Every structure is written in structure tokens, then in C-alpha cells.
Amino acid sequence: MTSTRTRPSGRPDVPGRPSVGARLAFLRSPGWLGAIAGALAFAAVCFWVLAPWQFHRHVERDVRNSEIAVAARAEPVPLDQRLTSTDGIDPGESWQQVTATGQFLADRQVVVRLRQDENTGNPASEILAPLQLADGSILLVDRGYVPIDQLTGGVAAPAAPSGELTVTGRLQPFQPDPLKRAPVRVGERLEVYGIAADSIADLPGPVLGGFIQLVDGSPGVLTPIGVPQMDPGPYFSYAWQWLAFGTMSILAIGFFVFREFTDPRDPDPQDLDPQDPQARQPPRTAARAAAESVGVPVPEPGSESPPAPGRSKRTRPRRGFDRGSLYDPS
Incomplete structure (x- = not known):
């Protein structure tokens, strides 16, 4: 046994x-x-x-x-507690509500192009006006949105209120135009592409290093810009x-x-060397080795009996990729 x-x-x-x-x-x-x-x-x-x-x-x-x-x-605080120089604001100070007292330079305000009203999703512009403070410095004030259809035909931007007043807004760092495009004159107004210290030229004082967005209810506000989601x-x-x-x-x-x-x-016969005698031998699979070990005869290749007339010889499909199925034009 x-x-x-x-x-x-x-x-x-x-x-x-x-x-x-x-x-x-x-x-x-x-x-x-x-x-x-x-x-x-x-x-x-x-x-x-x-x-x-x-x-x-x-x-x-x-x-x-x-x-x-x-x-x-947070409750609004005076501007001089958050912004006092032209160097810019601390990123952590963004969105802080501040109050500032001064007079709008109504004839120097500009229109900021290529904005979108976050409430409606429609294209809009923003009105940027300089506010001159008591010490002579200039604070840029974003008054809010204006729909595009209100600025057709080159009409002037909505006028800013006159006289000394106190405005309330959210402090923001400058938003300069990355392409550094020059301002464009359209009819009676000047249009710019970003909000920065040089967005309005020839101002009568130093421009502080940030701007504010007016909140609802503040003097001079149009459609206020809300906080982001x-x-x-x-x-x-x-x-x-x-x-x-x-x-x-x-x-x-x-x-x-x-x-x-x-x-x-199993090795692909087309990859074998036809001159190698070992290559013409059948692969010694585990099933063949097991059959030989218990004495079960295993037919050699080519020794199978031919198929009966009228019946096709059934062959076991070869595993793996069959290169013979490729198209050979030669």
C-alpha cells in the first residue's frame, strides 16, 4: 500500500x-x-x-x-483697537466688527468688478468708498453689492452719504487683484478689479492696511455682504x-x-524553445505528479485515440491568455 x-x-x-x-x-x-x-x-x-x-x-x-x-x-469695538497702521491686519482679526467715525470722500469712490451676490448668486459689483478719519488717515469702506443692471450705460455708482458719521463694519484684509489689472473708466465711474491700498489713487492721506465691509443698518450701506457659510x-x-x-x-x-x-x-508553448527537448515535454502539474505517485497511468501527449468520424475532438481550454487568438496577417 x-x-x-x-x-x-x-x-x-x-x-x-x-x-x-x-x-x-x-x-x-x-x-x-x-x-x-x-x-x-x-x-x-x-x-x-x-x-x-x-x-x-x-x-x-x-x-x-x-x-x-x-x-x-462679539460687540463692535472702536477701529483704533484693531487697526492703526498701514502694515495690514492680523489674520485672526478678520470679521471683527469695528466702528469708525469720519467723512466719505464721495467723489473718489470706485466700483469693484467681477463679484457675485452671495444672496442671489447673480453677478454684481461692490462699491468701495474712502472714509477720511479725524487724524487724516483713510479707511477703505466696502458699502456692499450693487446689481449689474443698475450700472448699465455707464451711470455713476450710488452716492455715499455726506457729513461726519459713524459706520460699523467687519474688518477684512486687502483683496488685491492677482493679475494686477489697471482700473477701467466706464462712463462716469471708475472700475477696479481688487481691493487694496492703491485701488483708489491720489487720496489725501495714508491708507490703513485693511478695509471694512458695512453691516446691515450702518450709514451708507447698500446690500450688505454677509459672513461666509x-x-x-x-x-x-x-x-x-x-x-x-x-x-x-x-x-x-x-x-x-x-x-x-x-x-x-502553465507556460505558454509559444514562449518555449522548440530545440529544447525539455520544452516538448508536458508540464508536470500537481495533478499529473499525484497520479503518477499512486500508479495511475497518464497518457503521453499524442497518444489519445482519434475522435470518431463526425465528432469533433473536445479539448480542454488552456488557462491563461491564448496568443493564438491574436490576428496574424502573415
Whole structure:
């Protein structure tokens, strides 16, 4: 009685079965090396670049929302407590409500082009007017939105109120035009593309390093510009998606390596050397080796009986890619 040796795993040790090293030889091929390197590189980018980037954006949005919420609830304070120089404002001071007292220079106000009314979503313009304070310095004041159809035909922008008055607005850093486009004269008004210290030329005093957006109820306000929406945004979920993509790439390449290791493809006859006697031998599969070990005769290639007349010979489809199906024009 013939007995088969059993490996610790419980599976029979089939004679002629390739060693583990031989079955892993495919990992040395350029195709597999490239696939593994690509999967690991993609996972590394997901884990250490893309996911941290989205987490950082989520934290930035969270801090910004907190600052806006605190500023919106705070009571207005005098301008000189938040802005006193031309150097600019601290980013943490944005959206703080301040009050300023002075006189509008009504003949020097300009129209800011290419804006959008956040309430309606329609194109709009903003009216920017200089306010001269008691010490002679200039504070730029954004009076709010004006619909595009109210500025057709080159009409002048809505006039600013005259006399000394106290306005209330939210403090903002300058919003300069990144393309540095020159102002455009349209009829009776001057139009600019950004809000900066040089948006209005030849002012009679130094321009403070920030501007204010008038709130509802303030003298001179048009359609007020509200605070932005304070939603957390999609950045947190995007970060987890990148982590999932990186994990999936590692699992996918691991699955393909496991399949190739446990179920290798038979060699393609077209890849074998016809002059090599070993190449003409049938592949020694595990099933063939097991059959030979228990004395079951295995027919040699070409020894099968020919098919009966009128019946086609049934062949077992070859596993893997069949190069014979490719079109050969020669």
C-alpha cells in the first residue's frame, strides 16, 4: 500500500511539486516588480501626502469657522483697537466688527468688478468708498453689492452719504487683484478689479492696511455682504477616502501575488524553445505528479485515440491568455 507524506499543513507533499522559491520566481520579473512598486508608491502618496493634506485643510476650515463665529457674536469695538497702521491686519482679526467715525470722500469712490451676490448668486459689483478719519488717515469702506443692471450705460455708482458719521463694519484684509489689472473708466465711474491700498489713487492721506465691509443698518450701506457659510466642508471625508484608496492598492497587489503563487499559469508553448527537448515535454502539474505517485497511468501527449468520424475532438481550454487568438496577417 502506497502512503503519501503529509506536511505540517495537512496537505499531501506531492512529488515533483515546485519549491516555494521556484513558485515565487515570478516576483523577479520586470512586470511584477513594476506593479508592486507602483502599488506601494501610490499607497505611500495616499498615506503621507494626500490624506495629511486634506486633514490639514479640515483643521484650517475648523479654525476659520471658529474665528468667524466668535467675531460675529462679539460687540463692535472702536477701529483704533484693531487697526492703526498701514502694515495690514492680523489674520485672526478678520470679521471683527469695528466702528469708525469720519467723512466719505464721495467723489473718489470706485466700483469693484467681477463679484457675485452671495444672496442671489447673480453677478454684481461692490462699491468701495474712502472714509477720511479725524487724524487724516483713510479707511477703505466696502458699502456692499450693487446689481449689474443698475450700472448699465455707464451711470455713476450710488452716492455715499455726506457729513461726519459713524459706520460699523467687519474688518477684512486687502483683496488685491492677482493679475494686477489697471482700473477701467466706464462712463462716469471708475472700475477696479481688487481691493487694496492703491485701488483708489491720489487720496489725501495714508491708507490703513485693511478695509471694512458695512453691516446691515450702518450709514451708507447698500446690500450688505454677509459672513461666509461655516460648514466644515468635505475635507475630512476626502482624507479618509485617500486612506482607503491606499489600503485598497496594497490589498489588491497582495491578492494578485497570492493568486499567482497558489495557482500559477502553465507556460505558454509559444514562449518555449522548440530545440529544447525539455520544452516538448508536458508540464508536470500537481495533478499529473499525484497520479503518477499512486500508479495511475497518464497518457503521453499524442497518444489519445482519434475522435470518431463526425465528432469533433473536445479539448480542454488552456488557462491563461491564448496568443493564438491574436490576428496574424502573415
